Amino acid sequence: MDFEVWPEAIELGRMFEQEGHELALVGGPVRDLLLHRASHDLDFCTSARPEEFEPILRRFGHDGFWDMGRKFGTLGAMRRRADGTEVKVEVTTYRSDKYDPDSRKPAVSYGDSLEGDLSRRDFTVNAMALRVPDLRFVDPFGGANDIAKGILRTPVDPRQSFEDDPLRMMRAVRFVAQLGFRIEPDTAVAITEMTDRIEIVSAERVRDELVKLLLSERPHEGVEALVDSGLADIVLPEIPALQLEIDEHHRHKDVFEHTLRVLDRAIALETGPDGPxxxxxxxxxxxxxxxxxxxxxxxxxxxxxxxxxxxxxxxxxxxxxxxxxxxxxxxxxxxxxxxxxxxxxxxxxxxxxxxxxxxxxxxxxxxxxxxxxxxxxxxxxxxxxxxxxxxxxxxxxxxxxxxxxxxxxxxxxxxIRPDLNGNDIIEILGVEPGPMVGRAYRHMLDFRLDHGPTSRAEAQAELERWAREQG
Known part of the structure; x- marks a missing residue:
């Protein structure tokens, strides 16, 4: 298979190979290569433990290194190219997670093979890998074929996958919006049957998936998938509630369909980077x-x-x-x-x-x-x-x-501000700071909005007139 791969990925692969470790580009970057989409951050997995590959990553990352994910076996690094663009990489030791049914956070245990690591990923289109530096393509679950068909399918039984990590259900509808794919029928049925599992996911994680969905190229399709799956009934119930039944005379439009049209039209009115x-x-x-x-x-x-x-x-x-x-x-x-x-x-x-x-x-x-x-x-x-x-x-x-x-x-x-400020009002009316000054200020703001800019004399005359009216 012909790939145009980031030179940094090949370079990092050679550095790992020299130390006797396996390294593979995995997940989104591999998927995006097949889709001819830009991918800015590179994710890798390796046979090495974090303490073994940390020195390699520090040498590679001339311009940055981070280890916030160390407890999950993940370290990251960054370097800048000559043109100023940044290349960020994250490397994770092969994983073999075990999940608590009451939590989506896995108990991390290291695995011993690339294929085993890929089996724990969310969808087949994200369960492909490219070994570096030799560029051997690894696709044990038919992800490339699913990309060609435009479908989202889990590498293992979908019920087990969503039982392990319910957030994957939200990721499915998000990928509908981002990639334009449809959810494979058995996977879609599993989501519909398991929507209640999303309740164990934190609000922040759900929010982040909604944001990614809305900022994608096809939020219309993503919102439809969110509603059709039943997930919206739990995470955003106000939206399916818009599917008001049409009255018998058909004299008002379906509010949900109207909302999707408004969303499409609003997106079309967004501007380029220099616009408002x-x-x-x-x-x-x-x-x-x-x-x-x-x-x-x-x-x-x-x-x-x-x-x-x-x-x-x-x-x-x-x-x-x-x-x-x-x-x-x-x-x-x-x-x-x-x-x-x-x-x-x-x-x-x-x-x-x-x-x-x-x-x-x-x-x-x-x-x-x-x-x-x-x-x-x-x-x-x-x-x-x-x-x-x-x-x-x-x-x-x-x-x-x-x-x-x-x-x-x-x-x-x-x-727009009143032609007289608070100090002016206090001086002209001879009052102490307090509620009266606030009321006078609001009146003068209304006067300014109604009449546009006026002279100080006109503004003072209006303030004094208002004050007499107030007694």
Whole structure:
């Protein structure tokens, strides 16, 4: 089989061979070679114990060495090429793990063969190896054939594989999104039958797989696989809940299918690396996936067969915050995604009646650094098949963005502050710091948003008028 292999892999193989040790490139890098995909980090396994190959790795890794995985038999190193690119390698002693059924963490025991090590891997497409430096291809479980067929299959019985490590079920749906493969039927049945096992996996591990799924090339297919497998019922139940039954008159669309369309459209609106929302953008993709999760809780059947979802934006924002906290996302990501969900209907009033400059300033001020993402989420959410309505919506959004651009040329909308600060208010009103100053400051901010920049004299006159009104 013809391979174009990293020269560093061959060099490292020679270094191990000189010391009498076996070394093989394994897992993702071998799979990606067959798929002609880029692979930046190189994983190896070896017959040597960590204490035996540590000196080799330290010599190889001119620019870095780490041993955080020593207790699992793993050491890592890094070197920089002449062009500045980094090559990171991790080497692990052949393993033969034994699992506790109440935990996905194996009791590590070293193995004695490459084939035995490959048998403990998650899927056949990741259970291939390339011995270095002689480049002998090792594929005991037919991984190359499965790549050609585009299927995901476990090297051993899938029930045993998922019993040993339930996170492999999440990895399966993630690989659907990343590789465009389908899950082999027996493997898919095993996942469906064993979804409860995912509950022993930490929230952080589940979150990491969801993130990788969403940042992949095909998150639409990954989300469908997550729902079809039944895993979503446990790890992200708000999404399968969107599969609302269509009413008998078919007057409202399936919210789940709508959500997948919004996700696709939002991704298409991401920009290049120099644009305002560089692809792939996790914040935008999470907001697109979760923007309508408040609909099931707010659904009401109205007269004449109509269906409403009043306040699903606000309700959904609270649900987003709760679910993302449960999945241990960081606070800033939770704040941003919940804010986008809360504001995703804000623009719709503009379509019916264009806003004043004051309303435009408020929109920009309230969205803050999320302005570009909010506009893209709003555009993505407009999935109507009525061409006339779609055109009106697009024109209104274009007009808003044009108005914002012009206003930004006149003033810094992202840094709007009242024309009088807290000290000014205290001096003019002759009051002590306290709640009154806060109320006055908020009023002057509203005045600034409504009227744009004003002179100090105009601002002082407005403050004094407000103060008299307050008594």
């Amino acid at each position: 929302v560089p692809a792939p953008d996790l914040t935008l993709r999470l907001a697109a996936l979760l923007h309508d999760i408040g609909k099931p809780a707010t659904r009401r059947f109205e007269p004449r067969g109509k269906v409403s979802f009043h306040h699903h934006d606000a309700v959904g924002a609270k649900m987003v915050r709760k679910r993302m906290k449960a999945l241990h996302f960081d606070h800033s990501m939770i704040d941003d995604v919940s804010a986008l969900v809360n504001m995703h209907l804000r623009f719709h009033g503009y379509v019916e009646e264009p806003w004043t400059d004051a309303a435009v300033r408020r929109y920009v001020k309230d969205s803050g650094p999320l302005y570009e993402r909010l506009n893209r989420l709003t555009r993505a959410d407009a999935t109507t098949r009525n061409r006339r309505k779609a055109l009106i919506f697009e024109q209104a959004m274009d007009e808003l963005e044009s108005r914002v651009k012009k206003l930004k040329e006149q003033e810094d909308l992202n840094a």
